[in-house]
Amino acid sequence: MLQATEEKASGRRALLVSAIYGVWGLVAAALGAPAAVYLLFPPRTKKVEEWIEAGRADSLRLRVPEELVFRRNRVDGWKVTSDKTSAWVVKMAPGHVVAFAPQCTHLGCAYHWDEQKQQFLCPCHTSTFSLDGSVTSGPAPRALDRFESRIADGKILIGAVRRSGHA
Amino acid sequence: MPEMKRRIGDWLEHRTGIETAVRNFLYEEIPASSGWHQVFGSIALFLFLVQAFTGILLAFNYAPTPGEAYNSLKYIVTELTGGVMVRGLHHWGASMMIVVVVLHMAQVFLYGAYKKPREATWGVGVVLLLLTLAYGLTGYLLPWDNRAYWGTVVATEIAAKAPLVGPYLQRLTASENGIGVVTFARFYALHVLLLPPATMILIAIHVYLVRKHGVAPAPDEKAPRKRFFPEQVFRDTMAIFCAFVILFALAVAVRVPLGRLADPTDSSFVPRPDWYFLFLFQILKFFDGPLEVFGSVVLPAVAVLLLFLVPFLDRTPAVRVTRRTFAMSVVGVGALGWAGLTVAAIATTPKQVEVAEAGGPQDWQQLSPEELAGIGYFRRENCASCHSLAGGGSSIGPNLTATSIRKSAAWMIEHFKNPAHLVPGTSMPPIQLNDSQLNALAAFLLKLNPSNAAALQSAPEVVVDGAMIYQSRRCGACHQINGVGMKLGPPLDGLGKRRTREWVIEHFLDPQKLSPGTIMPPYRFNNREMDHITSYLMMLK
Structure with missing residues (x-):
């Protein structure tokens, strides 16, 4: 019990x-x-996809990279900011340009064009890239990222940035 | 595996004593009479934790300044998944917190659980009630919509009228010259920096005192004491669960309003406090002129003092709750009085009118489409968060009714694109609009003067949006409204008198059908665009 x-x-x-x-x-x-x-x-914000005029195509010399500075709108949380951005633009052939994003793919440092050695050089860890953006030496894991770009009425138009695949 | 678990447990116990601490906490002895009536304290503690949790989540995406608070909150509820839920939990949690804290207090009062030696426990509890109300008061401002702004204007005005301390309170809330950035910063700091640690310390003291004196037993209790765990813990858990289900349902089902951006020039807004302060608001109506301060400050102060003094006023020996008829009548009269005042306050609150009544031509009806569209861009870019359109109120940027008449359109457009260029050191961000949109904004600002600001601001959202569509589709290239635009097609003034809404919509879709031979192309608007542009055209005088 x-x-x-x-x-x-x-x-x-x-x-x-x-x-x-x-x-x-x-x-x-x-x-x-x-x-x-x-x-x-991620927020439901719509991406601002727009083409921005960065300069005139005829001011570029063939196969000589030039750093072009332009402003682009960026959605930052609840704000749209207008940021100063740059791109390394190369006229590969008449009527055809390539625009590289200005950061090294290793750790995001700003690189520059080394006129003498004819290559892009990143001063942080000495990664180097050839004219078409591919890695020639150093720790960079993949080729330079590119902006979408096109020429219309002689103007260079820069679009969204696309991550490059591999070295 | 169980061996491993035991060894880890032993190790922890030896280093921290955590197991003994939890055991002591759970196996605390409580009176046999403990039961469902004692669950409210636990619910209040739970709700406090929910408020802390959701508050931190909100703070992750919230910018506490008048310039950005509204936009960031709007971002939370419109762009972030789960944002509505998090805000809903925080909003309704605050209301439930008040309800539960008051129920907790009423229970302790009814049972006489404040009697010797528990006076200090009661006193700390009263302070916690005041802190809960302080959260409500400070948190009310943070969305920075009209409700928040005007509610806080009234609250700070009341504080300023307090005898002796009024001017100091006004200085502390930085509200001498209206509500602005400084008041906002102080309310935010109080809400997230001062009140939470204060609450946590006082809750710790409160719980410590409850444990020190033990849960108050019934006066003639003979039955052996029992343990807190698991029976009472189960009751607390179930009660917390019920409260949580209600809270969750409210957060899911009832939309928390986010009104128009705080507008110090909006004279049509009728400020009301949150529901739990409505009774105070209603009491104020009974006191006029010099007596007002009696209703707004003296009476509430006396009530709080009485609450603190309850254990000292009632020193009779403990009796059973069923025999505490006086306490019951006090609670009953209090509840009835509160409910009556609240109902009266709600009954006398007019419905908010957002759209101005139709009648004679409104000021905005005389604007050109471009100027009217400018109002839309003015609202869309939240210019009013920094620029007031009339005197008084917050003003981070200059009052535009006073300055715009002295500037040319060219100056304005240059300034919109690059504010720091023409006004060095300004904190105004560049406006992200294209040239024709900036033209519209400048056109509106040129029309603005101190006497028509309020009337122009009252232009209904739908109509303004219609004008923006009219502008972007370049309807003015063929049509004329209020003397602006080309006369290739018929002028559109007074269209509402000549045509029906259905006719206009059909005409957009297929102009050839209704006006054979016309050169107007068909327009494929989406539903919103069709509705808004038609509404705009129909309102033309």
């Missing part, structure tokens, strides 16, 4: 304990899930 009540009591206790764990687990999930989504999902 006594044993039966004791068993009943411990069964009830186990039920209460599992209910407590269950409810707190549920509450934690119901708070944690929205928090995770809120912090990890």
Whole structure:
């Protein structure tokens, strides 16, 4: 008789304990899930994809890179800011330009064109890139990133940046 | 595996004593009479933690300045997944916190649990109630919409009228010259830097005192004491769960309003405090003139003092709750009075009118489409967050009704594109609009003067958007409105008197059908564009 009540009591206790764990687990999930989504999902902001005029095509010499500076709009959280940006632009052939993003693909330093050695040189860890952006030496893991670019009415238009695949 | 777990547990216990601490906490002995009526303190603590959690999440994407608060909150609720949920939990959590804290207090009061030796526990509890209200007061300003702005204007005005301390309170809230950046910074600092640690310390003291004196037993209690775990923990957990389900449902189902950006020149807005302060607001109406300060400051101060004094005024020995008829009537009268005042306050609150009544020609109806579209860009770029359009209120940038008449359109457009160029040292960001949009904005500002600012600002959203569409589609290349535009097609003034809405919509879709031989091309608008441009055309006088 006594044993039966004791068993009943411990069964009830186990039920209460599992209910407590269950409810707190549920509450934690119901708070944690929205928090995770809120912090990890990218904002629904539409990307500003626009073509920006960076200069005139006829001012470039064939196969001589030139750093062109232009302003572009960037969506930054709840603001749209107008940032100064640059691109290394090379006229590969008449009517065809390539625009490289101005950061080294290793750690993001600004590189420049070495006129004598005819290569792009990053001063941070001496990565070098050839005229077409491919890595010739140093730690850079892949070729220079490129902006989409085209020529219209003699103007150089710069679009979105595209990550390069490999070296 | 169980062996491993035991060894880790032993190691931790030996270094920290955590197991003993948890055991002591859970196996604390409580009176046999403890039960469902004692769950409110735990719910309040839980809600405080939810507020801290959601508050931190909001702060991750919120910029606490009048220039950006509104935009960043709008970003949270429109662009971030789960943003509405997080804000909803924080908003409704604040309201529930008030409800639960008051219920907790009412329970302690009814049961006489404040009696000797628990006077200090009660006193700390009253301070915690005041802190809860302080969160509500300071947090109300942070969305920086009209509701927030005007509610805080009234609150700081009331504080300023307090006898003796009024001017100091006004100085502390930096509200002598209206609500602006400084007041905002102080409210934010109070809300996130001062109040939370203060609350945590006081909760710790409160809980420590409860543990020190033990949970108050029933006066004639004979039954052996029982343990806090698992039975009472189960009750607390279930009560917390119920509260959480309600909170979650509110956050999911009831949209928290984010009104128009705070506008110090909006004379049509009727400020009201949050629901839990409505009774105070209503009490104010009973006191006129010199007596006003009695209702706004003296009466609430006396009420708070009485709350603190409860354990000292009632020193009778403890009796059973069912025999505490006087305490019951106090709670009953208090609840009825509160409910009556709140209902009366709600009943006398007029519905907010956002669109001006139709009637004679409004000032905005005399604007050209370009000028009207300029109002749209003015709103879209949130110019009003820095520039006030009339005297008074916050002003980070100059009042535009006063300055714009002295500037030319060329100056303005140059200034919009590169503010620091013409006004060195300005904190105004460049405006990201194209040339024709900037022209529209400048055209609107040129029309602006101190006497028509409010009337122009009242132009309905739909109509302004319609004018923006009219501009971007270059309708003015053929049509004329208010004397502006070409006369290649018919002038559109008074179109609403000549044609029906349906006719206009059909005409957009297929002009040839209704006007054979016309050179107007068909327009394929989306639903919103069609609705707005038609609304605009129909309102032309």
